[in-house]
Amino acid sequence: MLVLAQHDGMISEQLADDLADVEARFAAELQSDLDCVNDLAAHIERYRGKMLRPTLVLVSALACPASQGEGESETANATTEAHRIIATVAEMVHMATLVHDDILDEAEIRRKGKTINNLTTNETAVMLGDYLISHAYHLCSTLPDVQLARMIANATNTVCEGELYQLHNRGNFELSEEVYFEIIRRKTASLCGMCCKLAGYISKTKDAVADALYAYGEKLGIAFQIVDDVLDLTGDEQTVGKSLGRDLEKSKLTLPLIHYRDTAGESDRAEMIDLLQQQAQVDLSIDMRSMQVSEIAVRLREHGSVDYARVKAAELIEQAKQLVCDNLPESSARDLLLSMADAVLSRDF
Amino acid sequence: MLVLAQHDGMISEQLADDLADVEARFAAELQSDLDCVNDLAAHIERYRGKMLRPTLVLVSALACPASQGEGESETANATTEAHRIIATVAEMVHMATLVHDDILDEAEIRRKGKTINNLTTNETAVMLGDYLISHAYHLCSTLPDVQLARMIANATNTVCEGELYQLHNRGNFELSEEVYFEIIRRKTASLCGMCCKLAGYISKTKDAVADALYAYGEKLGIAFQIVDDVLDLTGDEQTVGKSLGRDLEKSKLTLPLIHYRDTAGESDRAEMIDLLQQQAQVDLSIDMRSMQVSEIAVRLREHGSVDYARVKAAELIEQAKQLVCDNLPESSARDLLLSMADAVLSRDF
Numbered sequence: 001m002l003v004l005a006q007h008d009g010m011i012s013e014q015l016a017d018d019l020a021d022v023e024a025r026f027a028a029e030l031q032s033d034l035d036c037v038n039d040l041a042a043h044i045e046r047y048r049g050k051m052l053r054p055t056l057v058l059v060s061a062l063a064c065p066a067s068q069g070e071g072e073s074e075t076a077n078a079t080t081e082a083h084r085i086i087a088t089v090a091e092m093v094h095m096a097t098l099v100h101d102d103i104l105d106e107a108e109i110r111r112k113g114k115t116i117n118n119l120t121t122n123e124t125a126v127m128l129g130d131y132l133i134s135h136a137y138h139l140c141s142t143l144p145d146v147q148l149a150r151m152i153a154n155a156t157n158t159v160c161e162g163e164l165y166q167l168h169n170r171g172n173f174e175l176s177e178e179v180y181f182e183i184i185r186r187k188t189a190s191l192c193g194m195c196c197k198l199a200g201y202i203s204k205t206k207d208a209v210a211d212a213l214y215a216y217g218e219k220l221g222i223a224f225q226i227v228d229d230v231l232d233l234t235g236d237e238q239t240v241g242k243s244l245g246r247d248l249e250k251s252k253l254t255l256p257l258i259h260y261r262d263t264a265g266e267s268d269r270a271e272m273i274d275l276l277q278q279q280a281q282v283d284l285s286i287d288m289r290s291m292q293v294s295e296i297a298v299r300l301r302e303h304g305s306v307d308y309a310r311v312k313a314a315e316l317i318e319q320a321k322q323l324v325c326d327n328l329p330e331s332s333a334r335d336l337l338l339s340m341a342d343a344v345l346s347r348d349f
Numbered sequence: 350m351l352v353l354a355q356h357d358g359m360i361s362e363q364l365a366d367d368l369a370d371v372e373a374r375f376a377a378e379l380q381s382d383l384d385c386v387n388d389l390a391a392h393i394e395r396y397r398g399k400m401l402r403p404t405l406v407l408v409s410a411l412a413c414p415a416s417q418g419e420g421e422s423e424t425a426n427a428t429t430e431a432h433r434i435i436a437t438v439a440e441m442v443h444m445a446t447l448v449h450d451d452i453l454d455e456a457e458i459r460r461k462g463k464t465i466n467n468l469t470t471n472e473t474a475v476m477l478g479d480y481l482i483s484h485a486y487h488l489c490s491t492l493p494d495v496q497l498a499r500m501i502a503n504a505t506n507t508v509c510e511g512e513l514y515q516l517h518n519r520g521n522f523e524l525s526e527e528v529y530f531e532i533i534r535r536k537t538a539s540l541c542g543m544c545c546k547l548a549g550y551i552s553k554t555k556d557a558v559a560d561a562l563y564a565y566g567e568k569l570g571i572a573f574q575i576v577d578d579v580l581d582l583t584g585d586e587q588t589v590g591k592s593l594g595r596d597l598e599k600s601k602l603t604l605p606l607i608h609y610r611d612t613a614g615e616s617d618r619a620e621m622i623d624l625l626q627q628q629a630q631v632d633l634s635i636d637m638r639s640m641q642v643s644e645i646a647v648r649l650r651e652h653g654s655v656d657y658a659r660v661k662a663a664e665l666i667e668q669a670k671q672l673v674c675d676n677l678p679e680s681s682a683r684d685l686l687l688s689m690a691d692a693v694l695s696r697d698f
Contacts, residue, residue: 036517037510096479103452103475124516126452126475130445131509133479137486138502146495153487160480161386167473168385 011332015058018079018087022054025088029139030131040128047098052224053195054087059340060199060213062333063324065206082143082202086152089140090195093156096132097163099125148198155194162187171251171280173273177258181222184229189221212327216337219320223313224344229254230309234297245293248279255312256305257296264303272299310345317341360681364407367428367436371403374437378488379480389477396447401573402544403436408689409548409562411682412673414555431492431551435501438489439544442505445481446512448474497547504543511536520600520629522622526607530571533578538570561676565686568669572662573693578603579658583646594642597628604661605654606645613652621648659694666690 030041061083103122133156140149166183169175196217200210232247233256247254253261257276261269275292278284284292300306320341328334379390410432452471482505489498515532518524545566549559581596582605596603602610606625610618624641627633633641649655669690677683 032510034510034514037513040513100475100479103471121516122452122471124513126449126478127509127512127516129475130449130478130482131506131513133482134502134505134509137498138506141490141495141498141502144495146490146493146498149486149490149495149498153483153490156483157480157487160476160483161381161383163476164386164389164473164480165383167470167476 009332011062011336014062014079015055015336018058018084019051019054021084022051022058022088022091025084025139026091029088029092029135037131040124041131043128044095044099044132047095051091053090053094053191055340056192056195056217056220057083057087057090057199059333059336060196060217061203063328063331063337064200064203064213065209065329066203080202082148083199085139085143086148086195086198086202089136089152090191092132092136092139093152093159093191096129096136097159099129099132148201151194151198151201155191158186158190159188162190166252169253173251173253173261173276175253175258177255177262180253180255180258184222184225185218188225188228189218192221192224193218209327212323216320216323216341219316219323220341220344223316223320223341226255226309226313226316227344227347230256230306230313233257233293233300234306245279245289248276248293248296249289251276251280255309256300259305259308260300260303263305268299268303272296314345317345358681360411360685363411363428364404364685367407367433368400368403370433371400371407371437371440374433374488375440378437378441378484386480389473390480392477393444393448393481396444400440402439402443402540404689405541405544405566405569406432406436406439406548408682408685409545409566410552412677412680412686413549413552413562414558414678429551431497432548434488434492435497435544435547435551438485438501439540441481441485441488442501442508442540445478445485446508448478448481497551500543500547500550504540507535507539508537511539515601518602522600522602522610522625524602524607526604526611529602529604529607533571533574534567537574537577538567541570541573542567558676561672565669565672565690568665568672569690569693572665572669572690575604575658575662575665576693576696579605579655579662582606582642582649583655594628594638597625597642597645598638600625600629604658605649608654608657609649609652612654617648617652621645663694666694 030038030044032038032041058079061079103125137149137153140152143149162183162185165179166187169179169183193214194217197210197214200213205213229247232244233254235244253276257272260272264272275296279289279292279296321338324334324337324341328337379387379393381387381390407428410428452474486498486502489501492498511532511534514528515536518528518532542563543566546559546563549562554562578596581593582603584593602625606621609621613621624645628638628641628645670687673683673686673690677686
């Protein structure tokens with residue numbers, strides 16, 4: 001997990017135990033009586049990453065003030081089974097989106113053949129993602145309060161809208177900053193926000209605190225996606241651990257490119273649009289592609305567009321931290337929420 | 350709907366009203382504030398078919414005996430809002446599976462290019478299907494009883510397992526009849542069974558009646574899929590209204606082929622396996638493909654393998670009808686359940 005190593009003592013022990021519990025619930029929920037299904041579910045391991053979403057649920061729960069009757073100045077300082085179940089559900093939903101993000105479009109298949117996907121076919125990846133989504137709702141509805149399922153489904157509705165909005169804007173080199181933010185708010189930040197809010201809801205915290213937790217998670221999620229998009233353009237492939245320049249291949253405009261387009265001189269802008277159009281070509285050679293990606297990265301850095309995006313992310317992180325400080329009592333769990341926000345900015349993977 | 354036209358009077362009026370309500374709820378649930386999402390959702394119209402699953406919910410509800418306190422010999426003869434919501438959820442889940450069934454694998458894309466799918470890309474189809482699934486659970490969790498969401502998710506878990514089991518057995522020319530039945534029980538029949546059972550559950554019918562309704566729906570669903578598979582091999586393309594021979598292209602063995610393989614003489618069997626292997630080739634010409642499909646159909650018909658499959662389906666339909674007669678009081682709704690079962694056999698589309 002992102003920042004766990006920096007925090008010693010009881011809270012990191014509790015969190016480690018809870019995350020282990022989440023992993024166990026995850027595996028148990030996906031268990032099938034069919035071997036072929038279990039073999040496929042094992043593929044999902046390779047998607048397991050930072051466990052950001054379950055950690056948001058659990059740390060938010062630990063940071064919540066105890067419910068009104070018990071004196072507001074103290075934190076509940078406890079996670080319940082419901083928190084751990086919702087943490088598992090959130091991770092399962094997130095994994096499903098990762099599996100479905102790996103579906104290839106026609107152009108990619110023509111270019112890459114069968115090598116890119118470890119799963120047998122697109123169809124298997126689709127069904128495996130569906131299996132994850134279905135089990136996420138199945139697990140969620142073990143909890144007696146149907147509002148939890150309702151809120152999770154609300155978040156997944158929004159995530160899907162964000163993905164569809166992004167697909168709709170592929171190849172739209174006129175994409176505005178406003179629409180860019182709306183896309184990432186929906187596709188990434190809404191689930192992060194809901195993770196934090198649900199933790200508060202389960203802990204029976206005041207609505208205002210639950211709303212502040214949502215806003216914290218949402219801002220953190222937007223910043224996370226901005227940094228993700230910056231890394232896709234300018235990161236080090238070895239450090240990030242995945243192939244970069246994917247957004248360029250898919251003609252997805254992200255914040256540094258939008259800034260460059262809107263602020264560079266006319267000829268620079270025209271050259272950049274030309275580079276973007278070439279990147280969208282199916283038959284661009286690998287060497288040419290990677291040379292152009294480097295050139296785009298240099299241009300964005302020198303023009304200050306990368307800094308611009310990082311500053312925007314940093315502003316959101318400051319706002320997120322302020323929300324936490326204004327609405328939650330001091331505690332080591334609250335400190336951890338603040339550190340998690342900082343870690344979103346400093347990560348290079 | 351399948352057999353609505355054959356039934357006059359109050360019940361068909363009620364059913365028509367309820368199905369119109371289901372369509373309205375379906376459209377309302379999918380409404381987004383994003384135009385691009387609404388435009389995509391409009392594509393879903395082209396998948397709307399027989400409304401089998403919502404009809405199963407509604408007719409089962411009408412055929413249920415009134416709850417114990419009110420005298421068992423009369424039917425409840427009413428659908429509630431919960432029935433109409435579950436009917437909508439079931440149709441939404443089914444639509445999602447249809448959209449995801451249209452995802453193309455690598456081979457198909459290489460052969461067919463972009464023409465086959467009306468949607469822009471595979472990725473859009475994946476996300477649109479996810480949007481449907483998400484909204485199905487969202488709608489389901491408006492109902493206060495979380496058990497309904499749990500049972501729907503249970504059915505969708507099983508549907509996904511069936512799909513994965515089928516994908517796993519592509520190209521398996523040794524597929525046993527037992528595994529074939531297990532695949533279609535999961536991928537098709539489990540949702541039909543759940544539709545009927547949930548109607549009983551909502552109507553607070555006895556467990557034994559709800560279980561009988563499940564068994565009715567499951568058997569009807571298995572028979573429905575057998576007939577679907579027979580039509581894919583031997584139907585008339587114009588009447589069925591979709592391209593046939595798809596299971597051959599995808600190396601899916603279905604009941605007539607399994608029967609032929611297990612009962613034909615050695616040389617006939619070898620020739621059939623050879624034909625099946627050729628059908629699986631990506632680069633088979635369209636003319637050759639369709640000539641071979643005709644030859645396979647003739648062989649299956651002449652050997653009695655088509656009749657074998659139809660008899661199996663008929664046996665299941667008899668069992669389904671018997672369950673209804675044994676467990677539900679006489680009523681025009683019960684008659685409709687019987688007619689729906691018969692219609693599964695007689696359909697040629």
